[in-house]
Amino acid sequence: MKIETLEELEQVRPTLRLSGRDGNAFSILAGCKKAARKAGLRDASELNRLQTEMFSGDYDHVIQTAMKYFDVD
Numbered sequence: 856m857k858i859e860t861l862e863e864l865e866q867v868r869p870t871l872r873l874s875g876r877d878g879n880a881f882s883i884l885a886g887c888k889k890a891a892r893k894a895g896l897r898d899a900s901e902l903n904r905l906q907t908e909m910f911s912g913d914y915d916h917v918i919q920t921a922m923k924y925f926d927v928d
Contacts, residue, residue: 858895861904864924867868871925884904884909887921 858864871890876882887909888902896902909920920928 856895857897858891859898859901861896861901861908861924862893864891864896864901864905867894868924868926869927871921873921874928880910880914883921887925892922892923897917 856867858867858884869890870888873883873886876886884906887905891902891905905920905924909917
């Protein structure tokens with residue numbers, strides 16, 4: 856399956872495992888990008904848009920954004 860936009864990613868909601876992961880924002884972003892690519896999102900501009908959205912607020916916003924697009928485990 857090819858996912859082309861963040862809106863499509865939000866509909867698919869791939870699993871993202873956060874438990875056991877280093878809790879810093881960059882580690883969470885790396886996990887999100889990896890899960891998005893695994894789900895089929897390859898467009899670099901969409902991955903950059905995800906990063907911009909994640910880092911547009913504080914640490915809680917990073918977590919909320921991850922939970923918006925992924926089924927967080």
